[in-house]
Amino acid sequence: MLVFLTRRTLAAVLLLIAITGLAFALIYSSGGNIARNILGELATQEQIEALTAKLGLDRPLLVQYLDWLGSAVTGDLGVSYFTATPVLSSLATRLPVTLSLVIVSIVLSTLIGVLLGVAAAVQRGWLDRFIQIFSVVAESLPNFWVGLALVSVFAIGLGMFPATGYIPINQSVSGWVSTITLPVAALVIGSIASAAQQIRSAVLDVLKKDYVRTLRARGLPEQVIIFRNVLRNAAPPAVTVVSLQFIGMLSGAVLIERVFALPGLGSLAVNAAILGDIPVIMGVLVVTAIIVVIINLIVDLAITWINPKARVQ
Amino acid sequence: MSDLLLGGEPEVSASAPRRGVARRFVRNPLAMTAAIVLTLIVLVAVFAEVIAPGSPTYARLDMVNAPPGGEYLLGGDGAGRDVLSRLIYAARLTLIGATITVVVALVLGVTSGLVAGYYAGWFDNIAGWAANLLIVLPGTIVLVSFFAVIGPNIFVSMAVLGVLFAPNFFRLVRNQVIAVKNELYVDAARVSGLRDARIISRHILFVVRAPIIILSAAIAGAAIVVQAGLEFIGLGDPATPTWGGMLQDAFANMYTGRHLLLPAGLAIGVTVACFILIANGIRDALEGDEARPVRRPPPRDADEHAPIPASAADNGALLTVRGLAVEYVASHGPSKEVVHGVDLCVNRGEIVGLVGESGSGKTQIALSVLGLLPAGGSTPRGHVWLHGIDLLTQSSRSMRQVLGSTIGYIPQEPMSNLDPSFKIGDQLIGPMRRVLKIPTEAARLRAIALLERAGIVDPPRVMSSYPHQISGGMAQRVLIAGAISCDPALLIADEPTTALDVTVQAEILDLIRELQRERQLGVLLVTHNFGVVADVCDRVAVMKEGRIVEDRSVLDIFSDPRDPYTKMLLSSTVEGAPLRDPLGS
Numbered sequence: 001m002l003v004f005l006t007r008r009t010l011a012a013v014l015l016l017i018a019i020t021g022l023a024f025a026l027i028y029s030s031g032g033n034i035a036r037n038i039l040g041e042l043a044t045q046e047q048i049e050a051l052t053a054k055l056g057l058d059r060p061l062l063v064q065y066l067d068w069l070g071s072a073v074t075g076d077l078g079v080s081y082f083t084a085t086p087v088l089s090s091l092a093t094r095l096p097v098t099l100s101l102v103i104v105s106i107v108l109s110t111l112i113g114v115l116l117g118v119a120a121a122v123q124r125g126w127l128d129r130f131i132q133i134f135s136v137v138a139e140s141l142p143n144f145w146v147g148l149a150l151v152s153v154f155a156i157g158l159g160m161f162p163a164t165g166y167i168p169i170n171q172s173v174s175g176w177v178s179t180i181t182l183p184v185a186a187l188v189i190g191s192i193a194s195a196a197q198q199i200r201s202a203v204l205d206v207l208k209k210d211y212v213r214t215l216r217a218r219g220l221p222e223q224v225i226i227f228r229n230v231l232r233n234a235a236p237p238a239v240t241v242v243s244l245q246f247i248g249m250l251s252g253a254v255l256i257e258r259v260f261a262l263p264g265l266g267s268l269a270v271n272a273a274i275l276g277d278i279p280v281i282m283g284v285l286v287v288t289a290i291i292v293v294i295i296n297l298i299v300d301l302a303i304t305w306i307n308p309k310a311r312v313q
Numbered sequence: 314m315s316d317l318l319l320g321g322e323p324e325v326s327a328s329a330p331r332r333g334v335a336r337r338f339v340r341n342p343l344a345m346t347a348a349i350v351l352t353l354i355v356l357v358a359v360f361a362e363v364i365a366p367g368s369p370t371y372a373r374l375d376m377v378n379a380p381p382g383g384e385y386l387l388g389g390d391g392a393g394r395d396v397l398s399r400l401i402y403a404a405r406l407t408l409i410g411a412t413i414t415v416v417v418a419l420v421l422g423v424t425s426g427l428v429a430g431y432y433a434g435w436f437d438n439i440a441g442w443a444a445n446l447l448i449v450l451p452g453t454i455v456l457v458s459f460f461a462v463i464g465p466n467i468f469v470s471m472a473v474l475g476v477l478f479a480p481n482f483f484r485l486v487r488n489q490v491i492a493v494k495n496e497l498y499v500d501a502a503r504v505s506g507l508r509d510a511r512i513i514s515r516h517i518l519f520v521v522r523a524p525i526i527i528l529s530a531a532i533a534g535a536a537i538v539v540q541a542g543l544e545f546i547g548l549g550d551p552a553t554p555t556w557g558g559m560l561q562d563a564f565a566n567m568y569t570g571r572h573l574l575l576p577a578g579l580a581i582g583v584t585v586a587c588f589i590l591i592a593n594g595i596r597d598a599l600e601g602d603e604a605r606p607v608r609r610p611p612p613r614d615a616d617e618h619a620p621i622p623a624s625a626a627d628n629g630a631l632l633t634v635r636g637l638a639v640e641y642v643a644s645h646g647p648s649k650e651v652v653h654g655v656d657l658c659v660n661r662g663e664i665v666g667l668v669g670e671s672g673s674g675k676t677q678i679a680l681s682v683l684g685l686l687p688a689g690g691s692t693p694r695g696h697v698w699l700h701g702i703d704l705l706t707q708s709s710r711s712m713r714q715v716l717g718s719t720i721g722y723i724p725q726e727p728m729s730n731l732d733p734s735f736k737i738g739d740q741l742i743g744p745m746r747r748v749l750k751i752p753t754e755a756a757r758l759r760a761i762a763l764l765e766r767a768g769i770v771d772p773p774r775v776m777s778s779y780p781h782q783i784s785g786g787m788a789q790r791v792l793i794a795g796a797i798s799c800d801p802a803l804l805i806a807d808e809p810t811t812a813l814d815v816t817v818q819a820e821i822l823d824l825i826r827e828l829q830r831e832r833q834l835g836v837l838l839v840t841h842n843f844g845v846v847a848d849v850c851d852r853v854a855v856m857k858e859g860r861i862v863e864d865r866s867v868l869d870i871f872s873d874p875r876d877p878y879t880k881m882l883l884s885s886t887v888e889g890a891p892l893r894d895p896l897g898s
Contacts, residue, residue, distance in 0.1 A: 018446060027462050037461075136593070140586035142538045144545055145578040148564060152571055163567070210729040213685050217724075218744035218795060219717015222709070228743075232734045244449075251453035255542045259564065266454075270546050273460040281458045292449050308734060308779040 008300055012293045017069070019289040020282070024065045027278060028057065037276030038081050055081075072286065078279035080272075087283035090268060095287060097166055098257070098264035101180060102249045105187040110242050112188075113195025114231075120196065121203035122226060131200065135193035144255035147186035151259065154182060164261035183260045187252050191245045198241040202234040209233070235306045243299040247292055334523065337598035344594020351587040358404035367395045369402040369554040381572050388572045390562050399554040400576050406555050407537055407584070410471040414536035415529050417475025422482025423525065427513055429483070430490025437487070444480035452477050453542060460548045467540065467549050474539055478532050485528060489521045523599050527592045534588035541581050556581050630658040630698075631835040632682065632803055637695030639677040639686065639859075652677050653859045654695060657837075659803065664829055664836040666846040666867070668882070669856030675839045678856075679807050681705075682837070683722055684712045699803065717748035721796030723806040723825075727788035727813070731780035737791055738776030741798060748799040763794040768824060786817035790824070797828055804829070804836045810845060822849050843883060847871065855879045 028034070035051040036043060052058050056067070071078065077087035120128040155163035161182050167175030206212065207230060215225050254266030261267075265284055272280035338344055357364055381388040381396075388396050429437040455477060456470050463469045493499060493516065502512050543549055544557025551558065556577040563573035639652035652674040659665045667675045680686045682697050684704060697704040699719060704712065716722075724730040732740055741760040746753060757776075764772035767790040775783060775791065783791070789809065796804060806825060810818040826849045829836050838850060846853050846867060854864040855876065863876040874880045 015446065019450070023458065027458065033462070136586055136589050137582075139589055140534070140582045141578065142541050142545075142581060144542055145560060145574075145581065148560065148567075148574055149578070151567065152574055156568060156571070208687075210724060210726060211732045214722060214724050214730040214792070214795075215732065215744075216685055216713070217683055217716055217720070217722035219713050219715075219748045219799065220744055221713060221747065224743075224747070229732050229735070233732065247449060247451050251451040254453045254457060255546060258546045266457075269454060269457045270548070273457045274547065276461050278461060281461050284454065285458055288451060288454050292451070296449060306734070309781050 004304070008297055012297055015293055015296075016286075016289055019292075020069070020072070020286055021065060023285045024068060024282065025061060027281065028061060028064055034276060034278055068282070077283045077286065080280050081277050082275055087279050090280065091265070091283050091287055094263060094265045094268045096168070097262055098250070098253050098266060100169065100176075101183055101187065101253055101256070101262065101264065102246065104180065105184050105191070105249055106242065106246050108184065109188045109191040109195050109245065112192050114199050114238070116192070116196035117199025118203055118226065118231070120200045121207065122222075128200070131193070131196050135197045138190045138193035141190070142255070143186050143190050143252050144259050146189055147183065147256050147259040150182045150186055166260075166262045166264075179260075179262075183256050183262060186259070187249055187256050190252075191249065195241060195245060199234065199238050202237040202241075203230055205237075206230045206233045232306065236303045239299055239302050239306070243295050246295055250288060250291065334595070334598045338594050341594045341597060343590055344597075347587040347590035347594065350583065351591065354404055354584055354587070355408060357401055358408050361402045361405055364401055367398045369399040370394060390559065390566070390573055396559070396573065396576055399559055400556070400580055403554045403556045403559065403577070404580070404584075406467070406553055407540060407581075410467055410540045411533045411536040413468055413471040414475040414478060414540075415533050417472045418478035418482055418532055419525070419529060421476060422479035423486050423518075425479070426483040426486025427490060427517065430487040431494060431509065431513060431517075433491075440483060441487075444483045447477055448480040450477060452539060456539070456543060457546075457548065460543075465548065465550050467543065467555070470543055470548070471536065471540060474536055478535070481528055481532065482525065485524055486521055489524070490517050493517050493520055523595060527595050527599075530588045530592035530595070534585040534592075537581060537585050537588075541577075631661045631700070632657075632659040632837065633696075633698040634658065634678065634682070635696045635698070637678065637681060637697060638693055639674065639681055640691060640693055642689040642691075648691075648693075650693075651859050652681075655856075655859075655861045657854055657861065657864070659835040659837050661802065661835050662829070662833045663852060664826070664838055664850045666850035666853040667837060667839045667856060668841065668843065668846055668853055670841055670882075673856040674859040675841075675856050676807055679805050679837060679839050682805060683716065683720065684709070714748075717744060717799050719802050721799070721801035721804045723789075723793055723796045723804060723809045725808040725811055727785050727792055728780065730792055731788055733780050735779075736776065737778055737780065737783070741776070741791070741795055744795065745798050760794070760798070763798055764791065766828075767791070767794040768820065769794075786813055786821070789813060789817075789821055793821070793824060793828070797832070797834075800832075802835060804834050805839075806836060807839045808841070809838070811840070811842075818845075819848075825849065855882065 034057055035048045035055065039047055039051060056064060059067075068078070075088060077091070079086050080090070116127075116131055120131045151163050154160045161178055165179055167179050169176040203226075212225060212230065215229055216222075250265075253264060254269060256262070257264040257266040258270065265287065268280065269284040271277075272284070390396055390399065425436075425440045429440045452474060456473060459470065459473055463473075490513075499512060499516050502516060507515075540549075541555070541557035541560065544555045545560050545564070547561060549555055549558050559573065559577035563577065566573055634655060634657040636654045636656065637652060638650055638654050640648040640650040642648050655674075655678060657665070657667070657678065667678065669675045677686070677690070680690075681692050682699075682704065684707070686692070692705055695705070699715065702715070704715065707715065731737065738757065738760060741763070742753060742756040745751060745756040745759060749756070751759070760776060761772040764775060769775050769787060769790055775787065780788060789812075793809075796806075804825070809825065810821050813821060822845060825836065825838075828834065838845070840846060850867050852864070852866050853870050854861045855870070855878065856862070857878045863870065863874070863879050865875075870879060871883070874883055
């Protein structure tokens, strides 16, 4: 187990270095453009060269990356080109917003998706058809449009929720709930449909197995077979689906945060992208990569734990 | 990337019926409608200049946020431009963007997938690693970051998106190539001197073309959603009308121009839905009729048939099957009957063999008695009496009670009949606790005794093992222990030795015979092997094409087979070797 963990963690660290290295190479290879973006269209060539030299962008790419990596490991992700705030501290204030949005959403979508998916697989019939239709509709509508529609109806039309803004949970729980309900709803509708679809097909696969017939022949009640044996065997594909959805929601949050003016990671990234604030962009990418790597690690562990065949002897 | 393609890779099976795929697709009303609507959208995009009522960029101050229905059919946007004209022109950019993404993903993914699958080696390793990396990246965040470098050029963004989607094609094609590479016909092509390129194009791309189309449609839909999202957050080109840009405008005019939300949203929704429905339509057409949902028929009412003849219930037989028919829902047209009204009975303390070649319907009879026919199967006629109760009229709940306590089932393939996720002990103890209503500890002791009786050497160790840790013969012993664990009166054994080694076969048969004598069980033994029949059965029913052609004692059948089919079966047994003396002397 310890060997397994160490190996996985090592692979995760390598993955992190690969992602950041790739991102760094792609972003920083346009060295001159970075200074031009900061200074604006009217800057002279000398000004651009001076700034490029000052930011160290004239050094070889590998040196720049190792320099960045060296500081990053100690927790120093540089400072914003524009606001001069340390990147790490803006990440620290933005991350909780995004995470609370995504975590609440993934918990809800998993719970509802599993229930709907199992019900559709077991009952078939109208529920099955409803979920098929629901998932086409939910997949076709961009989540930010769903968000806009929700704002239009529930915030502007009915006035039930604030249209924009965010109240941290440690300031007011009810305030947090009121500001996060619509964003979560917008983020969750699509993923419930897709989770339900995936769980449905995973459950249907297991229901076809010989051992389910044998369990039935042993006289076990159907609910016990479904919730003990079938769910347990359908869990590995379901866990993978949930993990991919979690990562997908990080993307979705970029748009949803925009719609609801939530001060999260996504809006930080969008603003930095429009300004050309490279250190902030790199910071967002690092945090995202770390989250992705952690999620994958958790999934590996979960699947090992669920599936006895994958367990290390 | 993982954002929107959770549908995953479409499954391909080389054996899927390919003929008639196009016909089935055309017959699917939903998919056909989607194809027509999508064609219309493409036409609108191509002929935007002709169709649009006005200029998409001409702004009139008096039409700012004008409501729909006036001079501008769908109203004016935040800058006083015609929403309808913008909507029409925006279709063009959207479809071009989606095409770029699909083409980039297709070219990258299919080429690398072919090379990796066909030549394997280091390229496969590197490409697989890169695919794993790309597929977990959150796409929108990557594109937002790239914006800082590439600026407001939506086409470049869409090409980058294509790179992020490429792993989906890569995995699909690579896995298919590996599956097909060692097929005999590909070997034959190689031996006959065809060059690799020709083998790839003739044999491999041909097999994956349909899944590639499905994936392309799914990616096109996902690309449109991502593109709209980028434009919505202001990372598009503000000079050209786009659906995402229109939603940005709607967002900015949320309070004064609520009519702006619907047109662009619907345009995106309808277009994406078309792609998804087309993808689903092709998938369903490929899968053939398996995809159709099957409804489980309700249990038949005992009253609608002839009343139970008293003799049937009282003739002393444990199990009486009378006029049983089994049918399956067929793809098109009427259901197909596979068992045509058979009579059979099993007495207490008797082993009855049900013999026939595969496909003769013997397993169907066994599963009908258990009430566990696979989806699509039903028993339209006949009766199955056990202790005088007609099992075919039982609800599934009361059938479950009969199953646990009165009928034990020994399946054919031991390894696939144990739940791989639970320890063997759990799988034995669970049913005993439910059916016999005894506490866990008592059930555990009983399980150990049963395993010991079934010939397992170290029961506690096997109890704490998972199914993949024991051998096939042991697994079959475990399943036999499970079958008798709740003291059934009837055992149904469906080819219990077919999947086992020859040496183990004899041991398992001996075990069944011993248990049957000990417990005075009635046993229905389904087999295709006359050797097995000779070894253990008291009576044998011979099946052919869904009918029982001969049902007599083993002695009679072996010494004096009457039906020509029985004679044929007997003469073909064990490659002409003499049969063991059925007297067992």
